[in-house]
Amino acid sequence: MYSIAYSFSRVLLTVNETASWIIALLVAAVVLTIITAIAERVPATKVVAGIAGVGLLAVLVAGGAGADRGEREFESHRTEIPTVEVTAHNIAYDRDVIGLPADSNVEVSFTNLDVGTFHNVAIYTEDNAPVFAGKPIDHGTGLYKFKTPAAGTYRYVCDFHPGMTGELRLTQEGSSK
Ligand SMILES: [Cu+2]
Numbered sequence: 001m002y003s004i005a006y007s008f009s010r011v012l013l014t015v016n017e018t019a020s021w022i023i024a025l026l027v028a029a030v031v032l033t034i035i036t037a038i039a040e041r042v043p044a045t046k047v048v049a050g051i052a053g054v055g056l057l058a059v060l061v062a063g064g065a066g067a068d069r070g071e072r073e074f075e076s077h078r079t080e081i082p083t084v085e086v087t088a089h090n091i092a093y094d095r096d097v098i099g100l101p102a103d104s105n106v107e108v109s110f111t112n113l114d115v116g117t118f119h120n121v122a123i124y125t126e127d128n129a130p131v132f133a134g135k136p137i138d139h140g141t142g143l144y145k146f147k148t149p150a151a152g153t154y155r156y157v158c159d160f161h162p163g164m165t166g167e168l169r170l171t172q173e174g175s176s177k
Helices: 002-015 017-039 043-065 069-075
Strands: 083-088 096-099 105-112 122-124 131-135 142-148 154-157 163-171
Touching: 083 096, 096 105
Parallel strands: 083 105, 096 163
Antiparallel strands: 105 142, 122 131, 122 154, 154 163
């Protein structure tokens, strides 16, 4: 299931946003048709099919929502170790959303253009539990290497400037890395 979900979201990320939604809707329609057919023939599977349907729809919605500029950039620059670039300038990050695979070794290339002002990239759960804290730098570029936790939505923030924050979306990949 997760493997299918990830593959599908990768397909979404390689096309433009409008096409992503059209594909998502078409796939949703096909899925619903299949589920309906199953349910009519074998009523006993109705519950299972319903759960599968809800799960698939959730994946479609999440995949569509994730098809933003940031994640597409990550895909096009994809290498052996997934890497994203984040820049801090005028006490702000240059992006609102970062997408990375869950449960994977990843790299964040962090550039601080505010010479003399410390910034970092730290990751927290939505409940504010620390996940990773990048080493503070006061100029130039630092490379943060860490292993991402389970799939879900997290927050990234500068520990020096709480107003510098964004959303980190971790999506499940089929194979372990
Ligand atoms: Cu900062």
